[in-house]
Amino acid sequence: MTKTNLTEKYRPHTFGDIVGNTKIKAELKAWAQTWKRIAPAWKGFNSLDKNNELIRGERGFRPAMVMEGPPGVGKTTCAHALAADMGWDVIELNASDARNRTRIREVVTRGALNQVLSFDDDGSFKSYQDGTMTLIILDEADNLYDRSGDDGDDKTEDFSDRGGKDEIIKAIQLTRHPILLIVNNWYKLMGPRGGALHQCTRTVRFREPTKEMIKKVLGRILTGEDVNATPVVIDIIAARAKGDVRGAINDLESLMIGRSEITSENVTTFDRHRDKKKKIFDVLKIILLEMDMGRAIKSLWEADVDMGMVQEWIAENIPRIYTNRDELARGMDMISKADVFEGRIRRRQYYRYRRYVGQLITGGVCVAKKHRHGWSKMQFPEHIKNMSRSKRKRRVQRTLARKISQNIHVSLGYAITVFVPFWRIMAKSDNRLVFNTIYEMGLDMNESAELMDRDNVKWIWKQYLEYQKKRISDSIGASSKKISAAAFDDRKPISGHKSIEETAQVEVLSRIPGTDGTSKPIVPKTDAVEPLIPKIDDYPEPESSDEGKTRKKEKKDNQISLDSFF
Amino acid sequence: MLEIWTEKYRPKVLEAIVGQEAIVERLSSYVAEKNIPHLLFAGPAGTGKTTTAIALAQELFGEEWKQNFLEMNASDERGIGIVRHKIKDFARTSAFNQTIGFKVIFLDESDALTPEAQGALRRTMEKYTISCRFILSCNYSSKIIDPIQSRCATFRFPKIREEAVRNYLTELAQKEKVDIDEEGMNVLLKVADGDLRRGVTMLQVVSSAEGKVAPEAIFRVLSIAEPGDIQDMLYKAIAGKYLEARERLSGLMIKKGLSGIDIIKGIHGEIFNISLDDRTIIKLVETIGEYEFRMVEGANERIQLEALLASISVLTTK
Structure with missing residues (x-):
């Protein structure tokens, strides 16, 4: 007879009792010992670069560790065992606590900063003797619904963890105590603004025990x-x-x-398998390879991805399995019909249709084949991969199309499908036109890059910026009127100075080789570009400073989907 | 000023509009009276519908035309939201110009508006008719619901006569010092096919890229600008190379930014150029129509197109 829960009763209390994960244990131990050694002199993560003396011999040291792994493999156990082995106190904060900025600041940041105080679990301070350290454990850190600055696809309505991630990053950068973040899904933790978090943490990955x-x-x-x-x-x-x-x-x-x-x-009284979500590949196998419609329909609810994603996976892989044209067409027809219902759901908010979607994409696709199929390579939805790779490019395309459509009175579709291809042809030989279009349409560097070769963009922009400078000095010289500073930033000419500007424009143009209309254009050399030219990626777009991170995040999102399926 | 010739030479007065003398005459009398009814311009691309609307606004409002003129393209925002918000907001504020007393909304490609949006538009037109006049343009007036048609004075813009296009392009070539010969002009006219915008664009692109506007040069430019990606995709599907066809589809949508409707239009346009028996062609027309319907009804254009490619693949199997 057991009185307490067995998992608690037999939870290992020291590292020695923990099964497997030898490497991880060694790494955690080393990290803890480094902490112990450097703690008295530690001035926070931001002092790392300047204060080389402090970290000599501790290259790559990070104040926080991320423990990643599937549920039930012993992450929390490991964290507590580590603290026990080191003789450290523990502060633990998990998903059951609301973890918004204030709460984290209350418990973690203040705890992290303080050398002489510790806390009870409720966050209240308790004093304790000098020199002892406290391990701060943030359990289920990937379940942080962090919304600040995140306009992503996550439509969660729960804002109680708002600003939590920023606060965690701050805590890690300032901490005087070791911090452990425990997550199931590393990519979810990193997410937006993950760069800063990535920088000040190191990750250990727990494997499922055999x-x-x-x-x-x-x-x-x-x-x-x-x-x-x-x-x-x-x-x-x-x-x-x-x-x-x-x-x-x-x-x-x-x-x-x-x-x-x-x-x-x-x-025998219980199922042979714990009710674990099926990997998408198992679901695909049942739908695409086997002939059991009932099971195919049921499999949808066991999939570890949502219905939309299941549909994408099935659509991607139908042609890989159903190589017979009839089967292929019938299968895709089912997907198409399901999508019509999906459209009706969206339009009318009538969610009962969802069951038809589900049954068509599973059962419908399943019976579209004549007989069982053998295994054949299945893939992650190609289109989704490409979409996320090209997210940024598509956004630039959209803003470009909008500017074109406003300027030449056409639809966005015409702008992209007709105007751009024609314009690209002209851009190859007519620098004057390129310059004029950038100027008149107020294109930024990224947008203009959609219209020509990248090398050319840099060169054209060099000329463009020179012209801008000249325009400004000319208008100051030519006009006694005061021109506001703001006007200088405006890439559109100020109407009052139009004539001056146009003169200036012609002058500059006449100095650009290849624009006099007779000689062939000189293709600029890339290395001639001076630092005056902003890097393509960071030219004006306001969001562009986040660009790098976003892109990295996209890559990671992509990986996560892949990782979790393979 | 923009050096794109279609803009640079876009007429600012009704007088200068090419090949639509009857319409210009009629509209000029409206200008003289400083009043216009709701207007519906119907006709193929490049016949001057947008230009006429803009020139009309400029003549009516003079310097202030931009404040009194809202231009929108319904193919970009085809839902009911555009009517409920953007149009209404503009329509219900009073006019800037006191002598005219109304503003003008130009809704380009209005045949792209959904029937629901057109229904909402009809009420808006009625309600704000004092402060706001509408100019709707479309390719086919049949796609505009009757109640709207009956509220508008309809003008049909015919394809511009070849002679008019020739005269205009010749004049333009002289102004821009374009080197073009008789043969080049003939091909250019054929390519333009009564679409002045296309003619002017081609003249500029070919002369800029190739120097002399000669037949080969025109075809060279066309093959680069309109490389037939959709045909390529279609032929892959017909050949049973479904995965390759789908890859091209993905490329068209992502890299080229084509919409589902653009692509299905392209597929439909190409069907009659394929050597297939008549029955198959009609079957394909039916199928493409069905999938366009599903695309409008459905949620994911790409999924519908993928399914269409699979259907085409089956239908064309011999």
Whole structure:
């Protein structure tokens, strides 16, 4: 008979008791010892570069560690065992606490900054002796609904963790105490503004323990509880857990209650598999390879991705499996019909249609084939990969199309499909026109890059900026009127000075080789570009400073989807 | 001033509009009276609908035309939202110009508006008719619901006669010192096919890229600017190379930024150029129509096009 929960009772308290993950344990230990050594002189992460003396021999040291891994593999256990081994106190904050900026500041940042105080778990201060350190554990840190500055796709309405991530980053940069972040999904933690977080953390990845390791743990518990179980029983439980130690212990516990002996007959009462979400590949197999429509329909609800994504996966892989044209067309027809329902759902907000979508993309696609298919390579939806790669480019295209459409009175579609291709042809030989278009339409560098070769863009912009400078000095010289500074930034000419500007423009143009209309254009050399030219990527667009991060994030988002499926 | 010739030489007065003498005459009398009814301009591309609307506004309002004239393209915002918000907001504020007393909204490509949006537009037109006049332009007036048509004076813009296009382009070539011969002009006229915007654009692009506007030069430019990606995709599907066809589709949508409607239009336009038996062609027309319908009804244009490619692949199997 068990009184407390077995997972708690048998939770290892020291590193030595923890199964597997030897490398990780070593890394955590080394990190903890470094902390201990440097703590008295540590002035926060931002002092790292300047204060080389402090960290000599500690290259690459990071004040915080991220522990990543699937549920139940022992991340929290490891964190606590580490603290126990080091003799540190622990402050733990997990998802059950609202973790908005204030709360984190209250508990973590102040704790992180303080050398002589510690806290009770409720966040109130308690004093304790000098020199002792406290391990700050942020459990489930990837479940931080962080909304500040994030206009991403996450439509969550829960803002209670608002600003939490910024505060965590700040805490890590300032901390005088070691911090551990525990996550299931590293990419989700990093997300927007992940760059700063990435910079001040190091990550250890927990692997799922093998069946053998889980059996070892179960054996230890059985001995401790003085319960007998046949090897078959242990084997089934361990296999069913699929790497989730905590799950295995819970299963064992449910079988143990009221018994002193477990036989294989007891085990048959529960499913062979823990109710774990099916990997998308298993779902695809049932739908695309097998002939069981009922199972195909049911599989949708077991998939570890949402319905829209399942649809994308199926659409991507139908042609890879259904190589027969009839099957292919029938299968795609089902997807298409499902999408019509999806459109109606959106238009009328009538969500009952969703069941038809689900059944058509699974059962419908399943019966579109004539017979079972053999395994064939399946892939992540190609289009989605390409879309996220080209997100930025498409945004620039959109703003460019808008400017063109306003200036030449056409639709966005005409701007992109007709105007741009024609214009690109002219841009190759007519620098004057290029210059004029940038100027008149008020294009920025990224937009103009859509219209010509990248090397050319830099060169044209060099001339353009020179012209800008000249325009400004000319208008000051030529006009006694005061011109506001703001006018200088405006890339559109100020109407009052139009004539001056136009003269200036012609003058500059006549100095640009290849624009006199007779000689062939001189293709500029890239290395002739001076620092005067802003880098293509950081030219004016206001959001562009976040650009790099966003792009990195996109890449990561992409990886995550891939990683979790392969 | 923009050096794009279609803009540089866009007429600012009704007088200067090419090839639409009857319409210009009629509209000029409106200007003289300083009043216009709601107008519907119907006709193919490049016949002067937008130009006429802008010139009309300039003549009516003079210097202040921009404050009194709202130009929108319905193919960019085709939903009911555009009517409920943008149009209404502009329509209900009073006119800037006191002598005229109304403002003008020009809604280009209004045949792209959904029927619901047109329904909403009809009420707006009625309600704000004192302070605001509408000029709707479209390719086919049949796509405009009857109640709107009955509220508008309809002007049909015919394709511009070849002679008029020739005279205009010849004059333009002289002004811009373009080297063009008789043969080049003939090909250019054929390519333009009564679409003046296309004619002017081609003249500028070819002369800029190739120097002399000669037949080969025109075809060279056309093959670069309109490389037939859609045809390429279509032929891959017909050949049963579905994955390749789909890859091209993805490229068209992402890299070229084509909309689903652009692509389905392109596919439809190409069907009759393929050597297939008549029955198959008609079957394809039916299928393409069905998928355009699904695209309008559905949520994801790309999914619909992918399915269409699979259907085309099956229908054209011999």
